Amino acid sequence: MGATSACWFVVLLDRDLSPGLLDRLRNLAGPAVLRVVPHASGRPWLVGCWPDEELTACAVGDVRLAVAGTCSLKAAELAARARKIRDTAHIEPALSDAHGCFHVLASVAGHTYVRGSFSGQRRVYRAEAGGGTVCADQARILARLTAAELDTAQLALRLTGDTVPHPLAWGALWRGMHAVLPGTALELAPGGEMRTRRWWRPPADELPLDQAASGLREELERAVALRVRPDEVVGADLSGGMDSTSLCFLAAKAGARLVTVTMDAGAPTNEDRLYATRAAGSLSRIEHLVFESADVPAQFSGLDERVDLGDEPSPIVRTRVEQRYLAEQMRARGARLRLSGFGGDQVIQSQPSYVHGLLRRSPAAGLRHAAGWRARHRRPLGAITRALLDRGSYAAWLAEAAGLLRTPVAADDLRWGLRPYLPPWASEQTVQLCGERLLGAARDATEPLHPDRGRHAWLAAAQRGGRLAGPLAHCGQLARLPYHSPFCDDAVIAAALAARPHEAASPWSYKPLLAAAMHGLVPETILRRTTKDHFGYEWHNGLRRNRQTLAAWAEDSRLVAAGLADEDALRRALLSPQLLIGGIAEFETTLGVEAWLRGLEHQYTLDDTREMNSAPIAR
Incomplete structure (x- = not known):
C-alpha cells in the first residue's frame, strides 16, 4: 500500500x-x-x-x-x-x-x-x-x-527517551x-x-502475594492460550530471563510446538545461554536455536534502510535488522507468530517509590524497605531522606523537572517516577521547548495516574512498557511475523496491580510476584536467578561496523537541521560513542530520533503522484 x-x-x-x-x-x-x-x-x-x-x-x-x-x-x-x-x-x-x-x-x-x-x-x-x-x-x-507539520516540541521531548512523563x-x-x-x-x-x-480504573492493591500470584498466573495463561493453538508452531524468545521463559512454559502448556531463539552474548561472564539451555531442557516439542553474535547481523545495521519506522522514534533501531533475521529463522521453521517477554520488567513489579506510601501506612516496614533500596543502589542517605519526606504534588514535580533537564537522575527515583533528562548534545532550543511543555502541564495542574505516587509510578511504568511494545509489534509487521507481548495485555496488568506493592517488588528478591505465579511450572533454577546480562560487546562491535554511517549522520544530522541538537557535541558523540561515560540509553534514543526523521523523508506520501522530500517541521 x-x-x-x-x-x-x-x-x-x-x-x-x-x-x-x-x-x-x-x-x-x-x-x-x-x-x-x-x-x-x-x-x-x-x-x-x-x-x-x-x-x-x-x-x-x-x-x-x-x-x-x-x-x-x-x-x-x-x-x-x-x-x-x-x-x-x-x-x-x-x-x-x-x-x-x-x-x-x-x-x-x-x-x-x-x-x-x-x-x-x-x-x-x-x-x-x-x-x-x-x-x-x-x-x-x-x-x-x-x-x-511535525511538532518540534514533541520531537524535543522524544530526546528524553522513555522518561517522558504522563501525559x-x-x-x-x-x-x-x-x-x-x-x-x-x-x-x-x-x-x-x-x-x-x-473506561479503565486500576484494582485495589490489597491482595497478599500468594493470591495476587494466582490471579496473575490465570491471566497470563489466558493471554498466551488466546494466541496459541494446540500443535501449532509458535516462535518465542528464550533469553534465559524470567519473563520470556515463563511465556515459553505457558505456551508449551497450551499445546504449542516451540521454536525458540537465544542470543549468546560475547561477554565471558554472560549466563543467558546457560539458563536458556536449562529451560529448553525442561520443555518438550521444542527446537531451540542459539545464535552467537557472529551468526546475526551486527547491532545498528540497516540504519540507512528506507523503512517505515512507525508513529514515533524508538531505540529498537539498534536491533531491528538482527530481530528481522531471527524472525526469518523462526518463520522458516513454520512459526506463525512470535511471543516476547517484553513488558514484564515494567508490569509485574512495583516501582521503588511505593516506599513513600508504605512509610506512612507502616513506618517500621517503610524504613526497612527504604534501607534495603538504599543499600541495593548505594544511594546517599540524604537523597533517600529528601525523597521520602517530599510531599509535593505531581504538578510541582513536573515544574521542578522543567528546570533540571540537564541534571542526571538516579534510575530508582523515590518520588513520582523517572524524571526526564536530556543528553548533553541537546540544544538550548530543545531544553527550552521541553521545559515549556513540562511547565505547561504543571500550570494545567495535570493529575497523576493515581494520587499515591508509588501507584502512579507503577501505572506509568506499565504504560511505558505498552508504549514501547508498539514499535515491537510494528517491527513484527515489517518482518512478516506478528510480535506479541502478553505482559502488556490489560487484564495481565490489572492482575499484577492487585498485589500489595511492597510484596510485588522488594530490594531483597527479584520479581517475587512473577516467581510466585510461575512456581510449579517454570524450573526453580530459573525463578531463583538474580542476574541480568547485557550485550556490551555486541553494542560496541555494532558501532565499529557502522561507523561510516554514523560519520555521515554526524555531518548531515536531521536533528541539527531542526535545531534540536548541538552540531559539535552530537558529532563528538556519533564519531566516538565508545568514549561515552554512561549515556548509552540517551545515545540510542538520539539515534532512534535521527533514524525516524530520515525514514520519514522517504515515506511521507500524500497521494499517488506527490512525494515530499522531507516532512515539514513546525518551528
Whole structure:
C-alpha cells in the first residue's frame, strides 16, 4: 500500500463529510484494497486496510461493534454483547470480561465510540479532516491525510527517551493531532460534539502475594492460550530471563510446538545461554536455536534502510535488522507468530517509590524497605531522606523537572517516577521547548495516574512498557511475523496491580510476584536467578561496523537541521560513542530520533503522484 503501514483504520462520524475524504483515504491505501464498514445509516464508519483476523465487526439493529487486535471475543460472541448495548454507556460493561490487547470501536444510534488499550500499545489519535473529526489507530495516517507539520516540541521531548512523563508521553508528533489518553475513550455525536469517558480504573492493591500470584498466573495463561493453538508452531524468545521463559512454559502448556531463539552474548561472564539451555531442557516439542553474535547481523545495521519506522522514534533501531533475521529463522521453521517477554520488567513489579506510601501506612516496614533500596543502589542517605519526606504534588514535580533537564537522575527515583533528562548534545532550543511543555502541564495542574505516587509510578511504568511494545509489534509487521507481548495485555496488568506493592517488588528478591505465579511450572533454577546480562560487546562491535554511517549522520544530522541538537557535541558523540561515560540509553534514543526523521523523508506520501522530500517541521 505504498508509503503507509500494512494495517490501519480510521473511524468516521455518522454524518456527511467531504466527498473527497474517501478518495484521499484510497490514495493512502495505494494498491491495497480499501475496506469500508458502514454505520447503520449506510455512511462509512471504519475505513482502512486490515487482514480478516485483525478486525472483527458485527451489526445488531442500529448498533455496530468491532474489536481490532487480539481479543477473546469471536464474531458470534461479539454480536451477543452488541445486543446488550442501548447507548455508549453500555459498551464497556458488555465487554468487561473480554481479554487480550485490542481497540474497541462502536457506532450506536449515530454516536461513535473509540478507544485503545490501557497499556497504550493500542492507541487512538484524532484530527480534523473532511469537515469533521477523524480518528485513527496510527498518527502518521492522520498526518498524511491532513498534510500536518511535525511538532518540534514533541520531537524535543522524544530526546528524553522513555522518561517522558504522563501525559506528555502520549502526544502525537504532528501539529493539529491529539491523542486519546490510554484508559479513556472518545465519544463523538453526529453533530461533532465530543467528550471523553474514563473506561479503565486500576484494582485495589490489597491482595497478599500468594493470591495476587494466582490471579496473575490465570491471566497470563489466558493471554498466551488466546494466541496459541494446540500443535501449532509458535516462535518465542528464550533469553534465559524470567519473563520470556515463563511465556515459553505457558505456551508449551497450551499445546504449542516451540521454536525458540537465544542470543549468546560475547561477554565471558554472560549466563543467558546457560539458563536458556536449562529451560529448553525442561520443555518438550521444542527446537531451540542459539545464535552467537557472529551468526546475526551486527547491532545498528540497516540504519540507512528506507523503512517505515512507525508513529514515533524508538531505540529498537539498534536491533531491528538482527530481530528481522531471527524472525526469518523462526518463520522458516513454520512459526506463525512470535511471543516476547517484553513488558514484564515494567508490569509485574512495583516501582521503588511505593516506599513513600508504605512509610506512612507502616513506618517500621517503610524504613526497612527504604534501607534495603538504599543499600541495593548505594544511594546517599540524604537523597533517600529528601525523597521520602517530599510531599509535593505531581504538578510541582513536573515544574521542578522543567528546570533540571540537564541534571542526571538516579534510575530508582523515590518520588513520582523517572524524571526526564536530556543528553548533553541537546540544544538550548530543545531544553527550552521541553521545559515549556513540562511547565505547561504543571500550570494545567495535570493529575497523576493515581494520587499515591508509588501507584502512579507503577501505572506509568506499565504504560511505558505498552508504549514501547508498539514499535515491537510494528517491527513484527515489517518482518512478516506478528510480535506479541502478553505482559502488556490489560487484564495481565490489572492482575499484577492487585498485589500489595511492597510484596510485588522488594530490594531483597527479584520479581517475587512473577516467581510466585510461575512456581510449579517454570524450573526453580530459573525463578531463583538474580542476574541480568547485557550485550556490551555486541553494542560496541555494532558501532565499529557502522561507523561510516554514523560519520555521515554526524555531518548531515536531521536533528541539527531542526535545531534540536548541538552540531559539535552530537558529532563528538556519533564519531566516538565508545568514549561515552554512561549515556548509552540517551545515545540510542538520539539515534532512534535521527533514524525516524530520515525514514520519514522517504515515506511521507500524500497521494499517488506527490512525494515530499522531507516532512515539514513546525518551528
